[in-house]
Amino acid sequence: MDPAERIEAASKFLLQSPPGEINDVLNDVRNIISDDDSLQAGVLPALREYNTTQFTTAEVPGHQHQSIVSEAARVESSGDGEGEDEAASQDRYWDPRSRTSFRFDHLSLESSEPEPIEPDSESEPFRVALETASLQYLQAHYHDGVTSVFPVAGSSTRFIIQIVANKYNPTNFWSGRWRSEYTLDLAAQTLTGKILLSVHYYEQGNVQLSTTHAVSLALPPAIAVSGGAGAAAKALALVEAEESRYQAGLADAYAEMGEKTFKGLRRALPMTRSKLDWDRVLGYKLGQELTNSKGVFGQPA
Amino acid sequence: MGDLVDSMLDLMRRLPPTHVEENVASLVAMCPDYADDLLGSVDQPLKVLTDRATGKEYLACDYNRDGDSYRSPWSNEYDPPLEDGTVPSPKLRKLEITANEAFDTYREMYYEGGVSSVFLWDLDDGGFAGVVLLKKTLTPQSPGEPSGSWDSIHVFEAAERGRQAHYKLTSTIMLQMVDRSASTRGSKEESALGKGGRLVSEKAEADNAKRDGEVTLSGSMTRQGEQDFPLQDQASHITNTGKMIEEMEIKMRNLLQEVYFGKTRDVVFDLRSLDDLEKARRQRELQKELVGFIKR
Numbered sequence: 232m233d234p235a236e237r238i239e240a241a242s243k244f245l246l247q248s249p250p251g252e253i254n255d256v257l258n259d260v261r262n263i264i265s266d267d268d269s270l271q272a273g274v275l276p277a278l279r280e281y282n283t284t285q286f287t288t289a290e291v292p293g294h295q296h297q298s299i300v301s302e303a304a305r306v307e308s309s310g311d312g313e314g315e316d317e318a319a320s321q322d323r324y325w326d327p328r329s330r331t332s333f334r335f336d337h338l339s340l341e342s343s344e345p346e347p348i349e350p351d352s353e354s355e356p357f358r359v360a361l362e363t364a365s366l367q368y369l370q371a372h373y374h375d376g377v378t379s380v381f382p383v384a385g386s387s388t389r390f391i392i393q394i395v396a397n398k399y400n401p402t403n404f405w406s407g408r409w410r411s412e413y414t415l416d417l418a419a420q421t422l423t424g425k426i427l428l429s430v431h432y433y434e435q436g437n438v439q440l441s442t443t444h445a446v447s448l449a450l451p452p453a454i455a456v457s458g459g460a461g462a463a464a465k466a467l468a469l470v471e472a473e474e475s476r477y478q479a480g481l482a483d484a485y486a487e488m489g490e491k492t493f494k495g496l497r498r499a500l501p502m503t504r505s506k507l508d509w510d511r512v513l514g515y516k517l518g519q520e521l522t523n524s525k526g527v528f529g530q531p532a
Numbered sequence: 533m534g535d536l537v538d539s540m541l542d543l544m545r546r547l548p549p550t551h552v553e554e555n556v557a558s559l560v561a562m563c564p565d566y567a568d569d570l571l572g573s574v575d576q577p578l579k580v581l582t583d584r585a586t587g588k589e590y591l592a593c594d595y596n597r598d599g600d601s602y603r604s605p606w607s608n609e610y611d612p613p614l615e616d617g618t619v620p621s622p623k624l625r626k627l628e629i630t631a632n633e634a635f636d637t638y639r640e641m642y643y644e645g646g647v648s649s650v651f652l653w654d655l656d657d658g659g660f661a662g663v664v665l666l667k668k669t670l671t672p673q674s675p676g677e678p679s680g681s682w683d684s685i686h687v688f689e690a691a692e693r694g695r696q697a698h699y700k701l702t703s704t705i706m707l708q709m710v711d712r713s714a715s716t717r718g719s720k721e722e723s724a725l726g727k728g729g730r731l732v733s734e735k736a737e738a739d740n741a742k743r744d745g746e747v748t749l750s751g752s753m754t755r756q757g758e759q760d761f762p763l764q765d766q767a768s769h770i771t772n773t774g775k776m777i778e779e780m781e782i783k784m785r786n787l788l789q790e791v792y793f794g795k796t797r798d799v800v801f802d803l804r805s806l807d808d809l810e811k812a813r814r815q816r817e818l819q820k821e822l823v824g825f826i827k828r
Contacts, residue, residue: 232561240558247547247555256546262539263562371810374802396803407799426745430799432791437545438751440796444715448741477745478806480717482797484747488678489793492709496668496682497785501641506778509771512637513630 234269241270242277249431249439250408251399253281271338278337279322286395286410288377291326292333292345298326299379303391306332306348307384327381328362354387357456360463361415365392368467372474374398376409388417388456392424392470404434411474415466417456422469423447426477444477537569544574549750550708552576575704575752578667578683580647583607591649591665593685605632605649620652623766624660628652631770635664638774642781643668643682659691664777680709686777690769697763697772701756703780707788708750715745749792755784 232240241260248256257274264270281287283305288297298304304324325332325348333342350358362380369376376396383389396409413424423446430440448469454462501507540559547555556574560567571594579592585607592602598617601610605628610617620628631650639648646668654660666684683706691698757780761772 237562240562243558244543244547244555247551249546249548252546256543259539259543259546262536263543263559265536367810371808372804372806374805374809376804398799398802405795405799407803409800409803428800428803430796431546432751432795432799433545435755436751436753436791437549438749438753438791438796439548439550440747440749440800441548441550442714442745442747444743444745446715446741446743474804475806477715478800478804480714481747481800483717484678484711484714485793485797487713488680488709488711488747488749489789492670492678492680492711493789493792495670496643496680496707497781498642498644499782499785503641506782507638507641507774509634509774509778512634512774513767513770 234266235273237264238269238273242274245274245277246281248281249406250285250397250429251401251406252431253278275337282335282337282340285408286377286393286412287340288395288397289324289326289333289335289340289342291329291331292342294326294329294331296326296328297377298324298328299377299393299395300324300335301379301393303381303383303393304379327358327379351382351387354382354390357459357463358382358390360460361390361392361466363460364463364467365394365470367464368471369394372471373409383414386418390415390417392467405430405432407431411470413470415450415454417450417454420450420452420454421447422450422466424470424473426474428481442481446473446477448473536563537566537573540566540570541573549706549752550748575683575685575706575754577681577706578665578685580667581611583609584611585609589647591647591667593663593665595653595663595687596649596651603651605629605651618653620660621654624652624654627766627769628662630767631662631664631773634770634774635666638778639666646682655689657691659689661687661689662773663687664773676713678709678711678713680707682707684781686773686780688773688776690773692763693760695763696760697769698758698760699773699776700758701773701776701780702754703756703777703784704752704754705781705784705788706750706752707792708748709792710749711747712745714747715743749796751792753784753788753791755780755787 241264244260245253245256261267261270283301286299286301289300291298306323306325322335322337323332324335327350330348330350332346332348334344335342358380365378365380369378373396375398376394378394381391383391392413392415394411399406407430409428411424411426413422415422426444428440428442432438454465544552544555553576556570556576559570580589581592581602582589583604583606588606590604590606596603598610598614601612601614601617603610603617608619608625619625628650631652635648635650639646643666646666649665650662652660652662664686667682669681670679672679685704687702689700757776759776
């Protein structure tokens with residue numbers, strides 16, 4: 232494998248990291264590649280992709296809350312930066328809640344260089360209403376979640392609501408992540424979204440839950456930009472109903488897999504409801520082999 | 533550099549079990565010098581092959597591999613054929629034949645289908661070692677039904693000590709289940725409600741909604757055990773390892789049930805609560821106030 236192929240393979244490993252374990256995976260990969268210089272530059276795109284698709288949360292400099300670092304949060308570079316500034320300008324994200332943009336380091340996960348940013352005045356009032364409703368929803372259903380609501384650039388009728396919740400418990404060998412994202416399109420009157428769950432349990436083993444759920448539904452007419460706070464609350468009520476429904480469906484799927492699939496793979500005990508009598512198993516088989524002068528093995532034992 | 537192998541094994545304990553084969557292949561390509569260490573330590577899903585001589589299915593893993601060929605427990609032949617492939621001594625082969633018969637019965641009793649294979653090999657100190665493999669796959673009859681697979685790998689070492697034998701067992705079970713109904717489950721119930729006349733607006737919404745998704749539970753768990761058993765004759769090795777493996781599988785099946793359906797589910801419900809937490813908070817406040825009121 233040439234160095235470029237090794238970096239590519241390392242990048243693939245990083246993108247598969249379970250919740251909260253990116254640093255452990257990075258340490259393993261460092262040891263395997265054992266060439267820090269080429270690694271650090273080479274895996275930056277993978278780290279960026281991992282952080283933005285996994286809805287990594289960042290401390291907003293100068294504020295008491297966290298915001299989500301994702302593709303929707305990326306601040307388009309103004310284009311005056313050239314060459315060396317390219318990577319840095321690529322890694323500016325913004326928190327609409329505090330109207331702050333910041334630089335995010337995808338390796339150290341630190342945010343810096345805060346700057347005030349002016350949101351689009353047309354979409355901002357409804358975005359704020361959605362954000363308030365989303366924060367309320369977060370309080371009601373998540374123990375430890377972060378939400379960000381972004382306007383879609385160039386549109387005053389499309390908004391992206393993102394939610395992420397993480398629980399890392401390395402002392403008890405488990406971690407979990409819930410991600411959901413919804414695009415609210417008030418012109419098309421649709422809500423499309425996805426829920427992604429990953430859980431890792433790794434005490435003397437490696438067990439993972441991984442789920443995908445995509446949804447697309449039509450909005451009731453009451454949800455419009457002119458509807459203000461009431462319409463925003465209704466939109467989040469749709470999100471709440473969808474997520475609760477999915478969670479209930481997941482509980483049912485668990486029950487079904489436990490009842491049918493698990494039992495269908497291996498019984499708890501044989502049909503006889505007792506363990507095997509190994510002396511009889513052997514006696515029976517040996518006896519059978521003696522009577523059949525030609526067994527499956529071609530020769531009698 | 534044992535350090536490197538440790539890093540590779542740590543990595544395999546973290547990356548998704550559904551991609552174990554691709555990831556092992558990548559690591560082997562990255563560090564070809566450590567291929568044997570890695571292939572010998574990371575359990576991969578068992579492959580089902582067909583014995584050309586008997587037509588019977590058997591399981592392939594690192595323990596019955598020689599180069600690119602795999603030995604069948606039924607005919608003792610390698611596929612693709614090998615002139616000088618490693619085979620057990622005639623005495624051990626005799627025991628291997630009987631063990632395969634016995635575990636075939638075990639498989640039928642517990643798995644009601646699937647494939648089993650037992651491979652034995654001589655050890656330098658005069659003892660022997662072996663691996664008992666079991667695999668069952670459930671393929672859905674319709675797209676909505678769940679699918680799954682179970683792979684058991686039991687590696688043991690036997691040491692004779694007079695009329696006793698000492699066994700060391702390392703057992704790994706790989707279990708995978710996929711369900712495609714979780715996303716649409718809720719909506720079915722809802723339209724059933726709608727037919728009853730209630731929630732008409734929600735019924736209309738349900739008809740317009742499109743949902744799709746997949747739930748995958750996958751992984752592996754490993755446990756070890758040691759035990760002494762009396763030894764009457766060579767066949768005692770089969771009853772002894774049989775009992776030990778049966779106990780281990782019963783214990784591990786309970787453990788898998790607890791982790792797959794208990795622990796991972798608990799984490800999900802720890803991330804998001806179905807009940808309204810804010811309501812519960814307010815209720816607690818109210819209760820506190822009431823208690824304070826009564827005390828006054």
